[in-house]
Amino acid sequence: MKRQKWWGLALSMLLVYGAVLTGCSGGGSSTKVRIGEVTRSIFYAPQYVALEKGFFKEEGLNVELQTTPGGDKTMTALLSGAIDVALVGSETSIYVYQQGSEDPVINFGQVTQTDGTFLMARDGASAFDWNQLKGKVFLGQRKGGMPQMAGEFTLKKNGIDPQADLELIQNIDFANIASAYASGTGEFVQLFEPQASIFEKEGRGKVVASFGVESGHLPYTVFMTKQSYIDKHDATVQKFTNALYKAQQWVESSSPEDIADAIMPYFKDSDREIVVSSVKRYKEQGSYATDPIVDEAEWNNLLDVMDQAGELKERVTPGTIVNNSFAEKAKQAK
Numbered sequence: 527m528k529r530q531k532w533w534g535l536a537l538s539m540l541l542v543y544g545a546v547l548t549g550c551s552g553g554g555s556s557t558k559v560r561i562g563e564v565t566r567s568i569f570y571a572p573q574y575v576a577l578e579k580g581f582f583k584e585e586g587l588n589v590e591l592q593t594t595p596g597g598d599k600t601m602t603a604l605l606s607g608a609i610d611v612a613l614v615g616s617e618t619s620i621y622v623y624q625q626g627s628e629d630p631v632i633n634f635g636q637v638t639q640t641d642g643t644f645l646m647a648r649d650g651a652s653a654f655d656w657n658q659l660k661g662k663v664f665l666g667q668r669k670g671g672m673p674q675m676a677g678e679f680t681l682k683k684n685g686i687d688p689q690a691d692l693e694l695i696q697n698i699d700f701a702n703i704a705s706a707y708a709s710g711t712g713e714f715v716q717l718f719e720p721q722a723s724i725f726e727k728e729g730r731g732k733v734v735a736s737f738g739v740e741s742g743h744l745p746y747t748v749f750m751t752k753q754s755y756i757d758k759h760d761a762t763v764q765k766f767t768n769a770l771y772k773a774q775q776w777v778e779s780s781s782p783e784d785i786a787d788a789i790m791p792y793f794k795d796s797d798r799e800i801v802v803s804s805v806k807r808y809k810e811q812g813s814y815a816t817d818p819i820v821d822e823a824e825w826n827n828l829l830d831v832m833d834q835a836g837e838l839k840e841r842v843t844p845g846t847i848v849n850n851s852f853a854e855k856a857k858q859a860k
Contacts, residue, residue, distance in 0.1 A: 556588040557762050561749075562609035564600045565700070566593050566792065568719050568804040569642040570747065572814055573613060574789040576773035584772075585765035596700070597671060604631065610755060611766065613637060615672040616745040616820070616828055617837070619847050624839045632756060633848045634763060635749035635770045635818035640738030641676035642746065642813055643667070644722045646707075646715050650732025656684035663693045665712030668700055672746060673737070675835040677716050680740040682834065707731075719804035720796060727800065739811050744828040745820045745848075746813075756849065767852040768859060770818050778816045782806040818853035820844065 559582075563570060573591075576582050582589045592609070594600040597618045604612040605622070612618075612631075619631040647654065659681070666688075667673035674696055678688045688694050698706050707715040708730060717725070722733050738746075749770065756763055777785055782805040786798060793801055808814060825844040832838040 556583070556586050557759075557765070558588045558590065559611060559762060559766060560590045560592070560609045561611050561613060562592055562594040562600050562603045564593075564597055564612075564614040564747075565595060567642070568789070568793065568801060569638055569808060569813065570613060571785055571789050571805060571808070572637055572770065572773040572777050574792045575777055575785065576769045578788050578791060579773065579776060581769040581772040581776075582766070585769045587762070587765055587769065601631070604750070604752065605629075610759075611749055611751045613747060613749055616748050616750075616825075617672050617675070617832055619748075619750050620832065620838070620842055623842055623847050629752050629754050630847050631750050632753050633745060633748045633750045633820055634756070634850075634852050635767050636745050636747075636815045636820045636824075636853075637749060637770070637774075637818075638747040638813050639743050639815040639824060640746060640811060640813045641673065641736075641741050641744075642718050642808065643673050643677065643716045643737045644719070644733045644807075645735040645737065646717055646722055646725060646731040647734045648713050648715075648731045650734050654734035656681070656686055656735075659686055659714055660691045662713040663695065663711070664688075665698070665703060665707055665715040666694055666696045667703070667716055669696050670835075670837055671700075672831075673716060673718075675831050675837065676737050676741040676744075676746075679831045679834055680735075680737050683740060719807060720793075720800045723800045723803040723807070724797075733807075736811055738813055741831065742827050743812075743824045744831065745824050748820060749818075764852050764855060767818055767856045771853070771856040774814065774816055774818065777809075777814050782809060785809075817857055819850050819857075820848045820853075 577589060594603045597614050600612050600614045601618045603609045616633050619633055622631045666677050681688050704721045725731050782802050785805045786801040822844055829838060829841050
């Protein structure tokens with residue numbers, strides 16, 4: 527009898543304690559949203575700001591972030607329902623559409639509006655000219671991905687034929703490109719931050735050009751979800767976009783140092799000086815979108831880049847797989 531009373535008292539205490547925890551965390555009123563990011567990158571600073579500054583929580587969202595390396599894996603996770611929202615390049619939504627999906631992937635919140643890679647020269651002592659790449663070994667990015675397409679688009683724009691004028695290497699996995707260059711492969715390499723800043727600090731090369739500047743504005747990295755998710759959870763998508771816009775405005779008005787401090791929890795093993803340098807470089811070239819809207823000019827530039835790379839079956843009008851209504855309402859509500 528005493529044993530039964532003890533268990534009854536313990537159970538009551540656990541229930542009360544659980545209720546207190548739930549009340550303190552606000553769990554009873556929050557909506558869970560699972561994000562899959564294509565990689566962990568300083569390039570995605572507004573996302574980490576939205577998490578660290580509590581902008582998602584202010585909207586009543588309990589956001590869980592996971593990294594799903596690579597566009598293919600990220601899109602597979604989204605289509606299978608393993609995640610609710612993907613942060614990945616818009617080209618992936620076009621690939622899904624070209625395959626005839628009955629549940630298309632919809633772009634609803636732009637995060638970055640330029641390519642995020644830089645051209646590094648192993649010998650950057652002299653003034654740079656694009657003709658310096660002719661006859662050289664260029665360590666590029668994976669074929670079919672936006673970095674490689676934007677890279678080739680830029681080379682052609684500057685009179686360089688990637689297939690004829692240089693030795694183009696694009697069969698190395700994204701995660702191994704930096705180490706391949708560090709081991710001596712290539713006289714030029716296409717790199718994201720913070721790797722570019724790290725190699726400059728180590729004296730391995732010098733950033734001589736920006737593919738983001740050269741290829742122009744395009745919806746490079748965007749939050750997207752399935753149409754079926756929007757149909758069922760449109761209020762959640764709106765709250766999500768509201769939080770994103772708050773973060774974008776905060777990033778726009780903040781210094782590289784303050785942004786670096788906000789996102790450092792997501793880059794705990796990184797040198798703060800390198801993070802600041804990376805953020806500064808992206809801010810200076812306008813890589814971070816200041817609002818979530820994917821405009822028509824950006825979209826058409828994306829199609830041009832994909833078309834020139836031979837990855838576009840047909841020109842997909844933005845209204846087909848872009849929904850700016852959430853972004854427009856977020857801007858109005860600010």
